[in-house]
Amino acid sequence: MLPIKNSIAFVTGANRGLGLAFAKELLRRGASKVYAGVRNPDTVDIPGVVAIRLDVTDPASAAAAARQASDVTLLVNNAGIAQLVPAALDPSHADVARRIFDTNYFGVLHVTQAFAPVLAANGGGAIVNILSDASWLTYPFLAPYAASKSAAWSLTNATRMELRAQGTLVQGVHVGFLDTDMTAGFDVPKTAPATVAGLSLDGVEAGKEEIIADEGTLRTKASLSGADAVYLNPPAIG
């Protein structure tokens, strides 16, 4: 349980998309400082947000960011990338997967490793990991991305258990299509990033370890233990 008012937050990828929505919502709720961990600090132009250079794929960059932001009480692991492949067994899969895992899995690991001691020193605090409905279902063209989000879900679960001892809440956020640059090519219903940021931060304040941010993802999770689990026959997209 962490009150957002007077918290000090660090949001990776806060220059656009869901990360930007988190930064704005944190300020609106009275966070006393919001750091944006971004590849290019010039892309951060929100008054009240402190830009810190960060490439999540680089452990040294994550460690340097944690040294600069040693007052953080809330970490949001939001930065992520997606790339489609022509088919699950396409020759390009391995290279695409390595690139995506560098960001979506190892990026979360590097940043969490760097900030866990900071959170411990500041009373425990909280970590929010942005996951996906693709942690639980996939399609051939989405295989590398979905695998990275399944792996990040597993990492979230292990991190949660480990950091309970230092009083850190670890929250996984699962959501389907969001209205951001990442899904620009998809003509499908999309959730507003501000809605997800609001649900997640409500959950941090209430001590919730998992957020299911939309109806479709709720149905996906509910189906997992049934004979018709959604990953066996996922719905067509669009």
Ligand SMILES: NC(=O)c1ccc[n+]([C@@H]2O[C@H](COP(=O)([O-])OP(=O)(O)OC[C@H]3O[C@@H](n4cnc5c(N)ncnc54)[C@H](OP(=O)(O)O)[C@@H]3O)[C@@H](O)[C@H]2O)c1
């Ligand atoms: N969009 C969706 O439908 C959807 C659904 C479920 C989950 N998600 C997840 O939500 C999160 C945010 O995605 P989004 O939709 O907001 O995507 P987005 O609009 O494409 O933004 C991605 C953000 O991640 C940053 N980033 C990428 N690689 C980075 C790196 N190596 N180091 C630091 N920052 C890096 C980008 O920075 P640059 O500006 O420098 O590129 C950008 O700020 C991701 O984890 C994504 O997987 C998205």
